[in-house]
Amino acid sequence: MKLTAEILSRDEQQRIHDHSLRVLWEAGVQFHSLKALKLLAEAGATVDWETKIARIPEKLVIQTLETAPKSFVLGARNSSYDYPMPSPHTRYTMDGTSAFATDFETGERRYGTLKDLERGVRVFMAADMGVMCWPPCCASDAPDGSRPLHEFLTMLRFCSKHGNHELHHPNQVPYFVAALKAICGDDDAVRQRKIASVVYCPVAPLMHDAEMCDAYLDLGAYDVPILILPMPATGTTGPASLFSNIVQGNAEALSSIVLYQLARPGRPLIYGSASGSLDFASGGFLTGVPEMVLQTAAMAVMGRFYGLPNTATGCVSDAKATGIQAVIEKVITTLPAVLVSADLVSGIGEIETSQNLILEQVLIDNEIAHFCERLHQGVDTSPQKDLIEDIIHVGPGGNFLKARSTRVMARSDEFYIPQLAVRQSYENWLALGSPDMRDRAREKVREILNSPLVDPLPEVVSREIDEILREADKELSAEE
C-alpha cells in the first residue's frame, strides 16, 4: 500500500469548517475593494461600508463551493506539460518572487533581476517534478509600473510549463491579456488553455487588498485560474496555535472563494496555503519548520474536504545558505505534504524563507521531490511486484541477478535512480574530485544554461510581447 499520513480526522476537518464559518460571520472579512464589497452585499453578505467589513453567511459559502470547479486542467504553452488537477501524483511549483538571487557565477547574494528570473525558469524547465512555474525572483531592474508584466512574460517566454504569477493593479490586466492572446491565439484559446494563473494572498488577518483584488476580478472574464494562498503566521497575523491558525487560514481561503465565485461562477480555483510560524525570538516569518508544514498539509486536506484542487507550501527553508540546515528543512517540509497527496507542493529553488533564488537548489529540490515521491509510493504488493515464484526458484544460496524480474525491476519505478545523489565507491568518488550533490547540480545548471532554449516562442509572438511590454512601460510608468 501507499505510504500516507493522516493529519486531520473527518471530525477535525468538520470542526475547522464550522469554526471558519463562525469567523466569516461573527468577525467578518475586510475588503478594501469597493467592487468586491458590492458583489458581496448584493449576494447577501452584511456589509459595513464604513469599516469595509463583510460578514459572510454560511449559505454564500455553500453556494460558492458548489460552483467552484472540482477539476480542471492547468494548461501549459507546451501541451505535453498540461497538468490535470486533482492529480494522483504530487508535483511541484517553482518557489516565487524572492527579493534576492544568488549570482551563479560569483556567489554574490543581491536583489534579483530579469536575467536571474530567466535563468531560474530555464533550470525549472529541466526539473521533471515541476509543473507550475512562478517567477522565482522579483526583477529589481524592471520598470516599477510594469514590473509584474515583465516578470510574468519573461517567465512565459523562457518556460513552456504552466505559469503562475501576480498582477498588482487593474491597469496591468489589458497588457497581460493581450500577451496571453498573442501566445494562445484568441480569447477562446486563452479561456480554454489556461496556460497562466494568478496567485492571490489574502492579507492576514482576514483582509483583502483593493488593487490586486480588482485586477483578479477583471481577469475572471478570461477564466484565469486563481491559486488562493493565505499566509497567516502563528502569533502575529494569526492565533498562536496550529489548529486555530488553520481555522483562520481556511476562513481567509473561503472568503476568497466566495468573492471570486460570486464574480464568476465556475472560475477555476486552487485551494492553497502558505501559513507560517512565528520565530518568537525575532518576529521573523518561518517556513522551514514542522509547524509550518503541519498547517499547510492540513490545509491541503481541507482543500480535499471541499473537493477542490489543492496545493501546500513545502520544500522550503529558512537557512541562510545551502547545506545541512536547508536540506533538513526542505525534506521535513516536503514529506508531509506529499504523504497527504497534495496536488502541488510550492515550491522549489529557494532558501532564506523564499527570499533567495539559488539555481542549483532547483535541481537539488527536484531530487528531494523524487525521494519523497518514492516514499509515498510505498510497498507495492500488486501481482507485478509479487516475486514469490522467484524466491522459490532461486532457493537457498543462489542470487537473483539472473532473474528476468530483476532486470525489469531495476529499470522500473520500484527503484528510484537518483539524478544527483553520489553513490560511487569511495575510490571512484575521490578520483572524480570528491563531488557532492551541489557540485553535480552546478554542472547540470551550467549545461542547461549553455544549451539552446527549450520551446522558444515563435519569433512573431516574441516580437508582439516585446511591443506589449514597451507600451506597458510607457503607459504604466507614466501613471506612477
Next chain:
Amino acid sequence: MIEGLYQQMKQSVLDGDYELAETLAKKALELGIDPLEAINNGYMPGVNEVGQLFSCGEMFLPELVQAGEAMKIAIAIFEPEMARRGSQRESLGKVVLGTVEGDIHEIGKTLVGTMLTANGFEVFDLGVDVSVSRLIEKALEVNADLIGASALLTTTMIKQKSLVDELKAEGLDKRFKVMVGGAPVTQEWAQRIGAHGYSEDAIGAVAVAKRLVGKAG
C-alpha cells in the same frame, strides 16, 4: 515603600501584566508620587530590561510587545496628572510613522511605534496604505524629526524611495530624517535610495532613531 512600588512596576512590565501596571499607576497617583518619577524609576527600567533581553534572544516578541503595552497603559493613567502639573516626559524626538501606499501590512510598523513610544519618542502613527504626501504633510504639521516608512512587499518598497525623492524635491531632506524597514528591505536598499536609517527589527529601530536624533548612548 516607594522602592518596592517601583520594583513592582518594573515587574509588571517584565510580565506584560496590563492590569497590574494600571493598578500600580493609580496607586502611585493616590500616593502623590510624581508621574515622571514613577515612569522613569518604575516602568522604564522594565522596558529597558525587556529590550536588552529581547536583543540577546532571551525574551520573545509577544513579551516585548506586551511590555510596551503595559508601559503605554501606565502612561495613559499618568497623562492627566502630568498635564495638571505641566510636566511631560522628556521627548527624544517626534516620529511620523506609516506603512507605505499600496501596502496594508501593519504589525512591524506598529511594533516599531510601540518601542519608540516606550523609549521616549513621540510617535504619530498614520497606519497603513499611507501616501508619501500624507507622511510629509504630517511631518510638517507636527514638526517631526523622523519619518519612518515600512514596506513588507517588494512591490511597495519603491514607495520608500519615492518618499526620499519627494523630500529632496521639496528641499526637506535635511529637515526630516528617513528610516525604512520591512521584510525585503536591507541596509543596501536604504543606502541606495538615500534613507538615513534602517533596522531589521523594532529594538534596532530604537537605536537607529536615537542615533538619528543625536541621542544615542
